[in-house]
Structures are given as C-alpha cells and as structure tokens.
Amino acid sequence: MVPTLKASTGRGLGYAVPRMQDADRSSGLLIALPAWNEERNLAAVLDELRGAWPAARLLVVDDASTDGTAALARGLGAEVLSLPFHLGYGAAVQTGIKYALRGGYGVVVTFDADGQHDPADVGGLLAALAGGADLAVGSRALAEGSYRGSLARRWGRRLFGTVARLLTGLELTDPTSGLKALGRRAQVLYALSRFPDRYPDADALVLTQRARLTIVERPARMRPSLNRRSMHDGARGVAYAFNMLFSLVVAATGTERDLRR
Amino acid sequence: MPARQVVVFLGLSVLLLAVVVELVRRRRLRVEYSWLWIAACLTSMLLIVRYDLLVSLTGLVGAVVPTSTLFFLCTLYLALLSLHYSIRISHLTHQVKDLAQEMAILRAQLPGEAVSQQEAK
Numbered sequence: 001m002v003p004t005l006k007a008s009t010g011r012g013l014g015y016a017v018p019r020m021q022d023a024d025r026s027s028g029l030l031i032a033l034p035a036w037n038e039e040r041n042l043a044a045v046l047d048e049l050r051g052a053w054p055a056a057r058l059l060v061v062d063d064a065s066t067d068g069t070a071a072l073a074r075g076l077g078a079e080v081l082s083l084p085f086h087l088g089y090g091a092a093v094q095t096g097i098k099y100a101l102r103g104g105y106g107v108v109v110t111f112d113a114d115g116q117h118d119p120a121d122v123g124g125l126l127a128a129l130a131g132g133a134d135l136a137v138g139s140r141a142l143a144e145g146s147y148r149g150s151l152a153r154r155w156g157r158r159l160f161g162t163v164a165r166l167l168t169g170l171e172l173t174d175p176t177s178g179l180k181a182l183g184r185r186a187q188v189l190y191a192l193s194r195f196p197d198r199y200p201d202a203d204a205l206v207l208t209q210r211a212r213l214t215i216v217e218r219p220a221r222m223r224p225s226l227n228r229r230s231m232h233d234g235a236r237g238v239a240y241a242f243n244m245l246f247s248l249v250v251a252a253t254g255t256e257r258d259l260r261r
Numbered sequence: 262m263p264a265r266q267v268v269v270f271l272g273l274s275v276l277l278l279a280v281v282v283e284l285v286r287r288r289r290l291r292v293e294y295s296w297l298w299i300a301a302c303l304t305s306m307l308l309i310v311r312y313d314l315l316v317s318l319t320g321l322v323g324a325v326v327p328t329s330t331l332f333f334l335c336t337l338y339l340a341l342l343s344l345h346y347s348i349r350i351s352h353l354t355h356q357v358k359d360l361a362q363e364m365a366i367l368r369a370q371l372p373g374e375a376v377s378q379q380e381a382k
Contacts, residue, residue, distance in 0.1 A: 061365070079369065080369065081365040081366060081368075081369050082365055082368065082369075083361050083362070083364075083365045084361050084364055084365065085361060087358055087361055087362070091358050091361075091362065094362065095362040095365055095366070098362055098363075098366060099366050099369075102366065193355050193358075193359050194355060197358060
C-alpha cells in the first residue's frame with residue numbers, strides 16, 4: 001500500500017531501499033538515539049533503556065560529537081554509528097532508520113539522548129504499532145502533568161499543529177515530538193533521501209499522512225532535561241519557526257510523485 | 262559603436278571564451294557547467310558585432326537607452342545563474358548527507374573499527 005515501497009530505484013529518491021535478508025529479526029526492536037555531545041546524559045539514558053527494554057538493540061548515532069559520546073556509548077555496549085561531520089538532528093535520526101532497514105528491524109523507536117523521554121512510554125507506542133499503526137508519536141499534550149516547555153514552544157507547537165490540520169486534516173497534538181515508533185513502512189518513507197531531514201517534525205508527519213500511512217499519538221511524559229540547551233531557542237527558534245511553516249506548506253502541497261498511489 | 266570599443270570588448274569576449282574552453286579542456290570545469298558561460302560569451306559577441314540588434318531589442322522591451330537593456334540582461338542572467346547554482350547545491354547537500362550516513366553505517370561494520378576510532382580520540 002505504501003507507494004514508496006516500489007521505489008528501489010528512480011530519480012529524486014536517491015536512496016535504494018535494501019532488500020530485507022534477515023527475516024528472523026523482523027520483529028526486532030531498535031532504539032535509535034541521535035546524540036550530539038550528550039556525554040553527560042547518555043549513560044543514564046542508556047542504563048534506563050536497557051533496564052526497561054532488555055531485548056532491544058540500542059543504537060547511538062553520534063552526530064560528530066566533539067566530546068566522548070561515541071566512546072562512552074561503545075563502552076556501555078550500545079551500537080554506535082559515527083557520522084563523519086555534523087548533519088543535524090533529523091539527518092542523524094534518519095541514519096538510525098537507514099541502519100534499521102539494513103538490519104531488518106521491524107520497529108525503530110527514536111529516542112532523544114538528552115534524557116527528556118521516559119522509557120516506560122515506549123510501551124504505548126509499541127502497542128499502537130502492534131495495533132496496526134505505521135507510526136506512533138509520543139505526545140506531551142496527551143500526558144497528564146507532563147512538562148511542556150516554555151510558552152513560546154507551546155504556542156509554536158499549537159501553530160504547527162493548526163497549520164498541519166488546515167492543510168491536510170491531520171490532527172496532531174504534539175507535532176514536534178522526538179519520541180516516535182516506526183513500523184517498517186514508516187521506516188522506508190523516513191529513509192528517503194529527500195525526506196525532510198532538518199527536524200522530524202510536522203512536515204514529516206504531513207508527508208506520512210500523504211503517503212497514506214496511519215499515524216497515532218500516545219501520551220508521553222517529557223522531563224525537563226537537566227543539561228539541555230534546546231535546538232530551538234532564541235533567534236534560531238524564530239528561523240526554525242519560519243523554516244517549519246514553509247516546509248509544512250511544501251510538504252502539504254509539494255509534488256511528491258513517488259508518494260502517490 | 263566606435264571601432265576602438267568593438268575591438269576592446271570583442272577581445273574581452275573572445276578571451277573569456279578561450280578561458281572557459283581551456284578550463285573545460287583541463288577538466289577544471291565540467292562540460293555541463295560550461296555551456297552557460299559559452300552562451301554568455303557568444304551573446305555578448307553577437308551584440309558587439311550587431312549593435313543594431315541591441316538597439317531594436319531596446320525598442321522591443323520599451324527601454325530608452327541600449328545600455329540599460331544590456332544592464333538588465335546581465336542582471337537577469339546572473340540572477341538565473343545563482344538560482345541554477347542554488348539548485349545544484351541543494352542536490353549536492355542531499356548527496357553529501359546520504360554519503361555521510363552511508364559511510365557511518367558501513368564504518369560500523371568494519372572489524373576493529375570501534376577500537377581504532379577510540380584510539381583516534
């Protein structure tokens with residue numbers, strides 16, 4: 001049903017979806033953590049994840065960190081992919097998804113390495129996928145008493161959510177969430193070369209919707225992470241908002257030939 | 262157009278054309294990027310030799326002085342060239358990203374790579 005599955009060759013796609021050889025691991029779970037200089041938080045996050053999901057493979061995508069992120073993750077027994085130079089959050093996440101496709105993992109969970117997500121919430125996402133969804137998103141807005149970020153951020157999320165709804169009818173309560181679970185079909189879509197790779201955001205969800213994949217939201221508590229400098233603060237936040245809005249319009253109206261049936 | 266002007270500017274055009282062709286011959290400039298420059302050289306040569314064409318073009322677009330027509334054409338040409346490069350850069354950005362990701366994935370599969378990466382730090 002996913003039109004993108006046909007797309008192992010062809011222009012504009014740029015990425016050949018590999019054949020799945022490892023059928024045994026089709027039910028395997030990969031937890032991918034994009035990490036950029038997360039030395040201070042990573043050990044605790046990996047420990048927590050390992051405690052909650054002992055059967056999952058943990059993959060740290062080291063986005064050209066200048067601290068000891070990669071060595072630390074390796075020492076803790078996680079798989080590590082080291083990008084040769086900094087690509088940014090979305091592209092790091094995409095690297096993990098491409099890796100999962102190669103390994104034939106049935107489910108990839110994207111999980112921020114700064115400790116803002118709660119491993120317990122992964123369960124709800126996995127249940128949603130088992131229930132037939134292609135993509136499950138952890139939503140702060142659905143979780144009682146969850147940290148929701150500053151006023152500007154909440155307004156930003158509401159704005160993106162509203163624009164996405166107006167453009168495509170997609171109902172999103174937390175379009176900027178980094179906690180997601182992707183089934184195989186969502187993995188194939190997210191691994192496309194020209195898929196939005198700046199941030200996995202409302203534009204990505206709009207495209208997911210246009211590819212006719214089913215998206216569900218599940219509550220996810222977010223903790224204010226201790227040592228976190230957000231990627232969306234200050235003047236960057238303004239630039240981000242404009243980029244995002246434009247990207248949303250493009251996602252909703254663009255000619256995505258290979259997304260069509 | 263005074264003969265001196267014709268000689269000077271025709272000479273410059275021919276020189277630029279020669280430089281472009283030579284760059285292609287030395288593989289410093291790819292063929293697909295050269296035709297824009299070659300077209301620009303040939304156009305300027307044509308307008309120098311047939312100044313009346315520029316004058317009638319000026320009348321056609323409603324400009325008053327041929328100079329402003331020429332200026333307008335140059336600006337337009339440069340703007341389109343920049344747009345062309347932006348498109349190429351966007352394409353290259355995608356390719357570089359894909360290569361970097363591919364490299365990270367393949368590198369993780371090399372035996373002993375984890376050790377050597379740690380040593381490199």
